Amino acid sequence: MLELRQIVSQYGPVIALRGVDLTVRQGEITCLLGGNAAGKSTIMKTIIGLVRPTSGTVSFEGQTLNKLPTRAIVSRGIALVPEGRRIFGRMTVWENLALGAHVRRGRPQAEIDEDIERIYGLFPRLRERVTQVAGTMSGGEQQMLAMGRALMARPRLLLLDEPSMGLSPAFVDQVFDIIQAINRQGMTILLVEQNANVALSIAQRGYVLTTGRIVASGTSAELLAADEVRHAYLGEA
Amino acid sequence: MTERLTRYGPFLLALIALVAPLLAPNDYVIGVLARICLYALLALGLNIVVGFAGLLDLGFVAFFGIGSYVYAFLASPHFGLHLPFAAVMLVIIFTAAGSGVLIGAPTLRLRGDYLAIVTLGFGEITYICLVNLDRPVNITGGPNGLLSIDPPSFLGFVIDHNIEYYYLFLLTLGLVVLLSRRLRDSRIGWAWRAIREDEIAAEAMGVNTTMAKLQAFAVGASIAGFAGGLLASWQRSVFPDNFLLQESINILAMVILGGLGSVLGAILGAVAIVSLPEIFRDFALYRLLAFGLILILVMILRPQGLLAPRSGARRSAETK
Ligand SMILES: Nc1ncnc2c1ncn2[C@@H]1O[C@H](COP(=O)(O)OP(=O)(O)OP(=O)(O)O)[C@@H](O)[C@H]1O
Ligand SMILES: [Mg+2]
Numbered sequence A: 001m002l003e004l005r006q007i008v009s010q011y012g013p014v015i016a017l018r019g020v021d022l023t024v025r026q027g028e029i030t031c032l033l034g035g036n037a038a039g040k041s042t043i044m045k046t047i048i049g050l051v052r053p054t055s056g057t058v059s060f061e062g063q064t065l066n067k068l069p070t071r072a073i074v075s076r077g078i079a080l081v082p083e084g085r086r087i088f089g090r091m092t093v094w095e096n097l098a099l100g101a102h103v104r105r106g107r108p109q110a111e112i113d114e115d116i117e118r119i120y121g122l123f124p125r126l127r128e129r130v131t132q133v134a135g136t137m138s139g140g141e142q143q144m145l146a147m148g149r150a151l152m153a154r155p156r157l158l159l160l161d162e163p164s165m166g167l168s169p170a171f172v173d174q175v176f177d178i179i180q181a182i183n184r185q186g187m188t189i190l191l192v193e194q195n196a197n198v199a200l201s202i203a204q205r206g207y208v209l210t211t212g213r214i215v216a217s218g219t220s221a222e223l224l225a226a227d228e229v230r231h232a233y234l235g236e237a
Numbered sequence B: 001m002t003e004r005l006t007r008y009g010p011f012l013l014a015l016i017a018l019v020a021p022l023l024a025p026n027d028y029v030i031g032v033l034a035r036i037c038l039y040a041l042l043a044l045g046l047n048i049v050v051g052f053a054g055l056l057d058l059g060f061v062a063f064f065g066i067g068s069y070v071y072a073f074l075a076s077p078h079f080g081l082h083l084p085f086a087a088v089m090l091v092i093i094f095t096a097a098g099s100g101v102l103i104g105a106p107t108l109r110l111r112g113d114y115l116a117i118v119t120l121g122f123g124e125i126t127y128i129c130l131v132n133l134d135r136p137v138n139i140t141g142g143p144n145g146l147l148s149i150d151p152p153s154f155l156g157f158v159i160d161h162n163i164e165y166y167y168l169f170l171l172t173l174g175l176v177v178l179l180s181r182r183l184r185d186s187r188i189g190w191a192w193r194a195i196r197e198d199e200i201a202a203e204a205m206g207v208n209t210t211m212a213k214l215q216a217f218a219v220g221a222s223i224a225g226f227a228g229g230l231l232a233s234w235q236r237s238v239f240p241d242n243f244l245l246q247e248s249i250n251i252l253a254m255v256i257l258g259g260l261g262s263v264l265g266a267i268l269g270a271v272a273i274v275s276l277p278e279i280f281r282d283f284a285l286y287r288l289l290a291f292g293l294i295l296i297l298v299m300i301l302r303p304q305g306l307l308a309p310r311s312g313a314r315r316s317a318e319t320k
Helices: A040-048 A070-075 A093-100 A109-122 A139-151 A169-184 A196-202 A220-225 A227-233 B002-023 B027-052 B061-074 B085-107 B112-132 B162-185 B187-197 B199-204 B209-235 B245-258 B263-283 B286-301 B312-318
Strands: A002-011 A014-024 A029-034 A053-060 A078-081 A157-161 A188-193 A205-210 A213-219
Touching (some): A014 A029, A029 A169, A040 A053, A040 A070, A040 A078, A070 B199, A078 A139, A093 B187, A139 A157, A139 A169, A169 A196, A196 A220, A205 A220, A213 A220, B002 B027, B002 B162, B027 B187, B027 B245, B027 B263, B061 B085, B061 B112, B112 B245, B162 B187, B162 B209, B187 B199, B245 B286
Parallel strands (some): A157 A188
Antiparallel strands (some): A002 A053, A205 A213
């Protein structure tokens, strides 16, 4: 569904990605593991068009995305839940969700309202807080809002950048249950995680990134068995 | 209390505005009322840039100046042009919008304090141009400004009393209030608010941040330019000193005092900042001191400004 071929991305002189190949298959959860500064977020930003690759191609359902602005990529069916959630802090929950549908211009309000209802179904906590100013919600609630907001664009591929960051273990479980539920409803997901165990437990396939290069890839079972992963991420000697 | 103020406030204010000049004791007071309207226009223009889109512009008065001078160029003996009022104002809207885009474009990547510095520079450059462009070719009239500017006229009816100017300004103000509210609740208004909160998140949601920012600069600038045209037609003369940095700061103070992003607030801010020094006029030297103290007091008591901004969208969510 999504393919990255030999992607090189830079921030000025800093090379963050050094020729990344990555494939996300339709209907699957693919996870992307890697330590701090490995370039995971840069991959996400490159896919959604917030960072322009210096070379290489990103293609989605057979179409090349490289040159498209972010709004065109979002319209084509990819949505990002950014690292650190980045919800609109002084807006209400409802307003955040409504903004998630920004690319669906001209769609009838009834359709948008229906989608918001669906998000509330997925995250009942959000319904209780429709008029709450988003910045005053707990970290976990904000993560749910960030996911709900991204889903409002009606994506077919959801990019999740460290959704478990800063959440208590109980909340992490809850968030991952929801990620799995969304996936079972047919959503393809690319998931960035530091927590390899949890991520591989719900993903079908994974990649390991170190300083801008993919150093290991395979099915979750293969990765769980691979030395690189066990050493680096599962805390085994 | 705030709830009721936002619901009935606009009507009450409109009513007061309509009868105010009829109750004014003399022509001077009517002139002050007209000036309040002009500054309210400026505050509404800046409110779009700073309040709605969150782009801190410290050189906003430049567009006011550009509007004034374009009016003077097209309707005075200076170049011997005497275009009809409506045509001049139309040209001003486009020139000012164009200059808004022109200064907006290079600042697109700048945020907060950096943007403030660049716009401050733009304001100063505009002022310096107005003062110095009388040589080698006399374009702006230099420090002496331009005189004998045509008054507004509609179908042979020439406006020349303060009270007529007042109603002309008030009509414009009413239209700009409607425009502001329309924009705020429109798709572009949502884009502005998203950018103000978090530009990267806005972009990730598919907001065209470049376009939205340029539109904020353009709309804000054309409102200020329009106000500038009105000023030129009213003073019948323009001088560079009408467009000093102090004016940019005053306009910003109006917007902040009223509550960033609040349409009614921007108007109240203009009322306060134009009228307070007039009210304290009798206290001579202490006048500015009292003015400053009141500003400080208001900001301590109401840090969000007189009226915290409300949006149509939020209201519609609450009524669900
Ligand atoms: N805006 C930027 N400007 C310059 N360098 C950047 C920028 N963003 C990221 N980098 C650099 O690119 C490299 C990869 O960063 P990236 O954010 O993709 O890492 P990451 O794998 O997501 O790390 P983390 O797990 O800490 O989120 C880092 O060395 C980082 O310093
Ligand atoms: Mg990251």
